[in-house]
Amino acid sequence: MKPGDGPLSSAGQAEAERSWLPWMVAACVVIAAVVMVTLLGGRAKPAPPEVDQTKVSALDPYAAKLLISGVKMSEASNFAGSKVTYVEGQLTNKGDKTLTGVTIEVVFRNSLGEIAQKEMMPAMLIRTREPYIDTEPVEAAPIKPGSTADFRLVFDHLADDWNQQYPELRVTGIQGS
Numbered sequence: 001m002k003p004g005d006g007p008l009s010s011a012g013q014a015e016a017e018r019s020w021l022p023w024m025v026a027a028c029v030v031i032a033a034v035v036m037v038t039l040l041g042g043r044a045k046p047a048p049p050e051v052d053q054t055k056v057s058a059l060d061p062y063a064a065k066l067l068i069s070g071v072k073m074s075e076a077s078n079f080a081g082s083k084v085t086y087v088e089g090q091l092t093n094k095g096d097k098t099l100t101g102v103t104i105e106v107v108f109r110n111s112l113g114e115i116a117q118k119e120m121m122p123a124m125l126i127r128t129r130e131p132y133i134d135t136e137p138v139e140a141a142p143i144k145p146g147s148t149a150d151f152r153l154v155f156d157h158l159a160d161d162w163n164q165q166y167p168e169l170r171v172t173g174i175q176g177s
Contacts, residue, residue, distance in 0.1 A: 056170060057105050057120070063171035065095030066102065071166060078156075085155040087167065091123060092148040099143040103173030106153060110161040117159040120172065126150040142176065 071089035078084050087106065093099055102123040110116040124135035126149075135152050143149050 056107055056115075056118070056168070057172045060103075060171050060174045062095055062097065062174040062176075065093070065097075066099070066171050066174070067092040067094055068104075068169050068171070071169065073166060082156065085158055087153040087155070087169070088126070089151060089169070090148050091143060091151050093143045093145055096145050097174070097176040098145065099174060099176040100139045101173070101175030102138050102143075102151075102171060104153065105168075105170040105172045106155075107168040107170070108159060108162045109165065109168075110159070111163045116162045119153075119155070121153050123151040123153070126152050139175075 067090075069090050069092065071087065073085065073087050075083055075085045091099075091102060104121055104123050106119045106121060107115055108117040123138055125138055125141055125143075126133055127136050127141070128134045133152065138149075141149070
């Protein structure tokens with residue numbers, strides 16, 4: 001063995017340093033990416049206010065001019081085999097505004113009369129019935145003063161302790177002019 005050919009030679013050291021260089025560069029890139037995601041991702045939107053599930057919400061002042069009638073419920077199975085529940089009815093605008101949005105609070109109660117489930121949902125208007133029911137937001141077909149529109153609310157899940165009675169429907173939000 002000649003001097004300089006051993007494992008501690010300068011050629012062996014250069015080769016060992018080069019094999020670690022790609023790993024060090026990769027580690028620096030990963031650390032930089034984590035720091036950027038942490039800094040940029042930390043600017044999340046504030047959480048929406050918690051909805052009190054034990055109390056009903058206040059009615060919209062215009063709600064007295066919006067009549068909900070003809071309410072009926074039905075259920076069907078979806079493609080995944082789960083049960084879907086529908087609440088349908090008519091909205092009649094007895095006021096002077098053209099409505100572009102209606103938010104309905106739906107309250108399902110249990111056998112003790114307590115709130116079992118509460119949902120805030122935008123009313124979806126029924127547009128076609130054959131061969132299947134198609135819905136669209138109120139904004140797509142505003143409800144003019146004096147007119148009536150059919151609506152549908154869809155529930156993928158209902159509380160197990162729901163008393164199987166019709167839910168309370170309360171208009172808590174109106175958009176329009």
